[in-house]
Amino acid sequence: MAKNFSSREEDYSKWYNDLVIKAGLAENSAVRGCMVIKPYGYAIWEKMQRALDDMFKATGHQNAYFPLFIPKSFFSKEAAHVEGFAKECAVVTHYRLKNSPDGKGVVVDEEARLEEELIIRPTSETIIWDTYRNWIQSYRDLPLLVNQWANVVRWEMRTRLFLRTAEFLWQEGHTAHATRDEAIAETEQMLRVYATFAEQWMALPVLQGIKSPNERFAGAVETYCIEALMQDGKALQAGTSHFLGQNFARAFDVKFLNKSNELEHVWATSWGVSTRLMGALVMAHSDDNGLVLPPKLAPLQVVIVPIYKKVEQLDEIAVVARSIMDDLRARGISVKFDDDDSQKPGWKFNEYEFKGVPVRLAIGPRDIENGTVEVARRDTLEKEVLQLTDIGHKIQHLLENIQDNLYQKALTFRDASTHKADSWQEFNDILDQRGGFVLAHWDGSPETEQLIKEETKATIRLIPLNAREEKGVCIRTGKPSERRVVFARAY
């Protein structure tokens, strides 16, 4: 399965594509730009969902579900919003098919044209705010803290599995608040939730900050984001949290009576992460031997491979394996005993390695004799022989160790790939030779950002939260600047 697998060095983007397909995470479908997420990939997504959903609930949010279709007229109510999404909307115009006159297949029934065309949601702000108008009358109805897990469609020109697909899965939180400060606090809180999830579950260090006006969400007052660095030195936006001000409340006429009996527009936020995180996970940790998954998100955390010649030996091994499995499962660790006789151990070693299973145990006749087990860890590919005594505890500890190691490794890589640039020459050299994050001064104008993007393909990934004041001059124009911002070439 892993034969003919490209290395990162040879062709990073082919490596990524091969890995996603050959490890059974996803594949392209019969529909252009849309992927099929396969069971192994979906199992990882389910673990992500579970962890995030628990964090949303713990911060007081509830799940709900809004329609896939949005009346076209809703879209035009918020000017910046329609401007941002109009070019990539799928539109439903008819509701019926009929047999083709020539008898071959079916055609759209032109008589069944919709009176008002429907947009397939690229995001749900409009339908949600149209709904919230009826839910909110008083300050007592606030805050309104709702999340939905859904699919959305953005008609992308060029797609890549998980990183950019026409249809993708995500969650979108939509909250309403009585005050500006409370809405901003919510926006920042959810950004921290995302950062915590990325770091503690995905073992992925992220920068936190706000987007420049050019990169801001269509309809937002401020867009906060977490940004991660991939192994090829390109940045990837891993999550966004938007302070929407009163833009959507005004567009959809959502008002509430405050304690002084005055009518006010509510303050809004929205925030989301998508199946794009799957792409980030793959690109952050995996190597030329295949996937490397952090234990907390691995569908299977431990696999036990028996090594035997005779059936009687397998029986002996199975007894030991079952006792290890009981121990691990009692600790909440997922484990599989692969006693499939149709594949040899060597084949299984490679297979589980390719699929990124964090820990592999091998038990053979020698181990039975000595009361030992061979333990192999996926992140470093190291093997050691351990006594069976207290094995559950040792493996639990090892899994925690792997989780930490992956994070540290990614953090070390990011730190080594982050550079300051103080001249235009230096800026270009870093981008061309090393990639990574470049900390540089910018004069704050959208025009300069656009110019830099056109000349270098690098964009401002974020302006760090609580950025240290540091006087300097813009890397491109030489105009004065108050602080450094983070540039990178990005996915």
Next chain:
RNA sequence: CGGGGUAUAGCGUAGUCCGGUUAGCGCGCCUGCUUUGGGAGCAGGAGGUCGUAAGUUCGAAUCUUACUACCCCGACCA
């Protein structure tokens, strides 16, 4: 959406330029025996309307046209 490329068995491919036996090979799959501490060996076997649709021709995987999908490079974007 513009430029370039690709499409032959589950996967990878030969054959296409220059039309002509039964479309070949490797991996995988099925059966049997031997094997099993890093992708096993031998023997036998199954599996193809050559991406789709038209056209040219006595004859099309091969030539022509259109369409579809995927890959690379741009523009756009989570």
